[in-house]
Amino acid sequence: MNGATDAAQAAFRTADEAVSWITGRMKFGIRPGMKRMELFMEKLGFPQRRLKFIHVAGTNGKGSTCAFLTKTLIACGYDVGTFTSPFIERYQNRIQYNGRDIGDDSLLALVNEIKPIFDEIAETEWGAPTMFEVSTVLAVLYFAKEAYPDFVVWETGLGGRLDSTNVVTPIVSVITNVGHDHMEILGETLAQVAEEKAGIIKPGVPVVSAVEQPEAIESIRRAAAERKSTLYLMNEQFRFEPVRSDLDRQTLRFSGPFRRLDDIDITLNGAHQLKNAAVALMTLEVLRQYYAVVLDEEPFRQGMSSAQWPGRLEMVSRDPRVLLDGAHNPEGAETLAEALSTVYRYDKLHMMIAMMPTKQHEGVLRHLLPLADSLIVTEPDFFKKAEAEALAGLARDMLKELNLSLDITVEPDWKTALRLLTERTDREGDLAVVTGTLYLISDVRSWMLYRKDSDKGW
Numbered sequence: 001m002n003g004a005t006d007a008a009q010a011a012f013r014t015a016d017e018a019v020s021w022i023t024g025r026m027k028f029g030i031r032p033g034m035k036r037m038e039l040f041m042e043k044l045g046f047p048q049r050r051l052k053f054i055h056v057a058g059t060n061g062k063g064s065t066c067a068f069l070t071k072t073l074i075a076c077g078y079d080v081g082t083f084t085s086p087f088i089e090r091y092q093n094r095i096q097y098n099g100r101d102i103g104d105d106s107l108l109a110l111v112n113e114i115k116p117i118f119d120e121i122a123e124t125e126w127g128a129p130t131m132f133e134v135s136t137v138l139a140v141l142y143f144a145k146e147a148y149p150d151f152v153v154w155e156t157g158l159g160g161r162l163d164s165t166n167v168v169t170p171i172v173s174v175i176t177n178v179g180h181d182h183m184e185i186l187g188e189t190l191a192q193v194a195e196e197k198a199g200i201i202k203p204g205v206p207v208v209s210a211v212e213q214p215e216a217i218e219s220i221r222r223a224a225a226e227r228k229s230t231l232y233l234m235n236e237q238f239r240f241e242p243v244r245s246d247l248d249r250q251t252l253r254f255s256g257p258f259r260r261l262d263d264i265d266i267t268l269n270g271a272h273q274l275k276n277a278a279v280a281l282m283t284l285e286v287l288r289q290y291y292a293v294v295l296d297e298e299p300f301r302q303g304m305s306s307a308q309w310p311g312r313l314e315m316v317s318r319d320p321r322v323l324l325d326g327a328h329n330p331e332g333a334e335t336l337a338e339a340l341s342t343v344y345r346y347d348k349l350h351m352m353i354a355m356m357p358t359k360q361h362e363g364v365l366r367h368l369l370p371l372a373d374s375l376i377v378t379e380p381d382f383f384k385k386a387e388a389e390a391l392a393g394l395a396r397d398m399l400k401e402l403n404l405s406l407d408i409t410v411e412p413d414w415k416t417a418l419r420l421l422t423e424r425t426d427r428e429g430d431l432a433v434v435t436g437t438l439y440l441i442s443d444v445r446s447w448m449l450y451r452k453d454s455d456k457g458w
Contacts, residue, residue: 011112015104018111019091022138025131027383032162036121036129040137041167043117047144048168051081052291054283055168057156057197058176060332061210061276064268065176066153067307068280073151074098075303076295081149083139083165085132085157088310088442089450095139097147102138110141132157136164151287161199172286173200173229175209176279178216179331191215198223206290208282210234210275232257232282240278242271247343250274254281258289265305269313270339277304311441313339316448320425321346324445326438328355330363336435337367347429348373352421354414354440355386365398368435374407374424378417380439381453388412414443 012018070082087093092101122128156163178194194216201223224231238256252274254261287293314324327336351372377392379385392410411417425432
């Protein structure tokens with residue numbers, strides 16, 4: 001049988017088949033390293049070299065920063081590709097052109113182009129590419145061969161140095177912040193985690209960052225100096241001031257090396273979003289100054305104010321009030337706790353949580369338990385997860401340590417847990433919060449908004 005016939009027989013027939021093949025590779029896990037990606041790009045003719053990337057890394061805030069950048073550039077008349085993770089509702093969410101998901105026909109054709117090369121690489125000493133690597137290649141091919149965007153907003157998956165997205169050379173690098181996440185892979189200290197994230201800094205390419213811890217700043221500063229990259233660091237080269245903060249409307253004043261911007265409105269909630277907006281503004285200023293990107297006043301402001309990001313302080317129901325927030329690490333939990341203390345008003349707070357097994361559970365619970373009036377511990381519909389009973393036991397130990405008392409319910413089935421949560425939130429002044437792993441957020445969001453199960457995943 002000749003090669004063409006083999007390829008035809010091996011081809012996927014539908015987009016669903018192609019997506020199932022990609023997401024099915026998730027069970028093989030994460031394998032940091034760049035060699036498989038480099039082989040992919042070489043065999044495809046280096047398609048990434050045709051694109052202008054804005055590469056965004058960081059522990060928290062990546063998605064919101066990408067949303068600000070994407071919305072504002074589109075509003076200012078540019079065509080924008082966006083690659084983000086994880087996806088909240090369906091696989092196609094992660095690859096977008098001007099805010100629209102990759103089409104099924106494009107996805108199917110490109111995956112069929114990728115599959116024979118995948119098989120070749122699988123036979124090498126480097127082994128089969130991972131799910132995230134295949135997804136990254138798919139995004140590069142879509143943008144380089146079909147969509148042709150002016151810019152690609154390009155979010156890392158994990159870390160930076162060995163992340164598959166690091167196969168590109170961007171026109172600007174962004175490191176939002178550094179915190180306690182994926183430390184089993186990225187390093188035992190914040191300095192080591194920062195060093196991994198600083199791996200996206202390329203020689204001569206400007207870098208924007210809001211990193212604040214002294215040891216993390218040192219890692220970023222050293223990497224930028226070694227690569228002769230101009231560093232724009234929050235509270236040094238740029239800064240912001242809060243002007244107003246109301247529910248669903250915040251205003252900031254930005255000042256940077258090139259100009260000052262007064263009264264920039266955003267609609268994302270939480271004080272941390274002012275910081276993310278400032279990072280996006282500095283990044284846009286770099287594009288304006290270095291690459292003559294035109295940011296007309298009215299569409300620029302409209303783009304910043306229209307940015308939204310699902311699953312982060314998102315109110316998905318008003319009666320009862322149900323707030324979703326993927327606070328899956330200590331820094332995210334601290335941010336959620338601050339928002340619950342300053343932005344939202346409630347008589348009683350009923351919380352539902354699930355976590356992944358590798359996360360910093362104690363740090364998350366320490367921030368959230370003091371605010372809750374009741375807690376339901378559950379599990380996402382995912383093959384990896386922290387067992388609900390074990391997480392509840394940790395919560396009980398934490399309550400003793402904090403000298404607090406709290407009603408804890410263990411319900412591994414998340415749909416039953418959600419029903420219990422909404423039944424508890426029966427008074428007008430109550431607030432329900434679903435938090436923890438984004439896999440749970442994805443489950444609950446799809447069910448509450450569309451009454452369907454999510455295709456969630458990385």
